Amino acid sequence: ILMESVTGTNGIIIPPEGYMQGVRALCDKYGIVMIADEVMAGFGRTGKWFAIEHWNVVPDMITMAKGLTSAYAPLGAVAMKPEIAAHFDNEVFESGLTYTSHPISLAAAVANIQVMKDDKIVENAAALGPVLHKLLADLGESHPSVGDVRSIGLFGIIEVVKDRKTKEPMAPWNGSSPEMTAFRKYCSDHGLYIYTHWHTALIIPPLIITEEQLKEGFAVLEEALKITDQASKH
Ligand SMILES: Cc1ncc(COP(=O)(O)O)c(C=O)c1O
Structure with a gap:
């Protein structure tokens, strides 16, 4: 299941209390990977580093982009639980984009996160x-x-x-x-x-x-x- 923690452009739809916990419970019950799309809602936008934190839910994966560098440089990233990441220790993910892991974008992300912490x-x-x-x-x-x-x-x-x-x-x-x-x-x-x-x-x-x-x-x-x-x- 891939869903925005708070739906952005399509209406700032804020899940009611219990909703995300319910999705997590369903994913656990049926062995479904829960992916939180935080491309818009992440990096402080909702007053938490990640919006999903409002409901104390831990997804299996999180997608992120815009706020990751405050848009100073283009960068997208996916965070995942160690057990999912471990899969790729032996199974090589055969993918390459021209600008994957571009050093300037990665430096911008590191600097951005530091400034976000320093300046609260x-x-x-x-x-x-x-x-x-x-x-x-x-x-x-x-x-x-x-x-x-x-x-x-x-x-x-x-x-x-x-x-x-x-x-x-x-x-x-x-x-x-x-x-x-x-x-x-x-x-x-x-x-x-x-x-x-x-x-x-x-x-x-x-x-x-x-x-x-x-x-x-x-x-x-x-x-x-x-x-x-x-x-x-x-
Ligand atoms: C919530 C959300 N998810 C995904 C995307 C697409 O992200 P990307 O351009 O990094 O694929 C966007 C782009 O606006 C978005 O707002």
Whole structure:
């Protein structure tokens, strides 16, 4: 079973308490390898080094990339339990990519992890998690076009809807809409660069962000949402 510990681009879907433990139990029962995809959720994004730690679950393998070097150099990696790694002691994994284990990327990862520890970056994400949570909740209260908000650590999302009751999205699946385009343009024009995806706005700030900077960003979102509010049923 390969799954994101917290689903990223597809909606910041945070598993409820017990879910990951249940997946682990099923994997143990049926001898299934549990692989946590932490390409987005790993390296401090959720306020822990790996998101799966929120549920005290140990997967058999973890995939990682983006935050591994803070994207200063391209690198992906897979961690695995010693018993799985031991398999490759005798069975050679016949694979080679041009840039596999590129020394510059590996050096960037080592340096990045050191800086993250020295500057307490994961701790910062953990400390600001509740701040982001509250800012999102407040947006939800004051804007009729906000259908739902979710966040864990510095990993958040706003679902923009036409109708709060039916949750009709502001843009169709796999598409956009004039309202979402205008929303995003307002943000960009005011110095806030966010990733919008269909009818959602992903709130994934740098892990070094301060509370003041988060609030500055939310002040822009406050105004941008007035555009989508006009297209929503009150
Ligand atoms: C959660 C997740 N898993 C996997 C990938 C793909 O990673 P890679 O490009 O290293 O194969 C991405 C890329 O965006 C991702 O977000």
